[in-house]
Amino acid sequence: MALGFAKGRDLKIDNQMERISRTNDMTSQLQKFDKRSARDMLVGAGLRPTRQRLSLAELLFAKGDRHVSAERLHEEAEKVNVSVSLATVYNTLHQFTEAGLLREVAVEGTKTYFDTNVSDHYHFYMEEEGKVVDIPGGLHVSELPEVPDDMEITRVDVVVRLRQKQN
Numbered sequence: 001m002a003l004g005f006a007k008g009r010d011l012k013i014d015n016q017m018e019r020i021s022r023t024n025d026m027t028s029q030l031q032k033f034d035k036r037s038a039r040d041m042l043v044g045a046g047l048r049p050t051r052q053r054l055s056l057a058e059l060l061f062a063k064g065d066r067h068v069s070a071e072r073l074h075e076e077a078e079k080v081n082v083s084v085s086l087a088t089v090y091n092t093l094h095q096f097t098e099a100g101l102l103r104e105v106a107v108e109g110t111k112t113y114f115d116t117n118v119s120d121h122y123h124f125y126m127e128e129e130g131k132v133v134d135i136p137g138g139l140h141v142s143e144l145p146e147v148p149d150d151m152e153i154t155r156v157d158v159v160v161r162l163r164q165k166q167n
């Protein structure tokens with residue numbers, strides 16, 4: 001009997017060395033990310049490069065891989081005198097996500113973080129600090145479940161929640 005999904009298929013995410021070299025690549029690109037890069041990125045993703053989108057894209061992507069909430073990005077915008085409402089920040093983050101520029105990481109019902117790294121990777125959530133970080137070196141997920149014949153897996157999300165040891 002044919003299986004709709006290869007059983008026990010290994011999904012090997014992030015090899016540590018690849019991740020490190022990718023991070024180095026990101027660092028070397030950082031200095032170059034400016035308004036022009038932001039414009040190219042938006043246009044490439046099919047978004048109209050409005051002034052607000054450009055400012056927010058620049059704030060988001062000029063710092064390399066990171067996980068940011070709408071509230072945090074709104075604060076950062078205010079600090080550099082970019083006049084934008086929290087609602088607009090939310091809308092823009094969702095538009096960027098739909099366009100594939102960001103990946104949403106939902107940690108709890110009320111807390112959503114937007115990840116500037118859209119490649120497959122998994123997260124630690126530091127409960128006390130309310131902080132999301134990438135799991136260094138990735139995580140080996142094996143034995144994915146069988147899915148119905150007419151369905152396919154689009155992504156596997158794993159959030160490993162951490163707190164200080166209790167004793």
Ligand SMILES: [Zn+2]
Nearest residue numbers: 115117133134
């Ligand atoms: Zn991440």
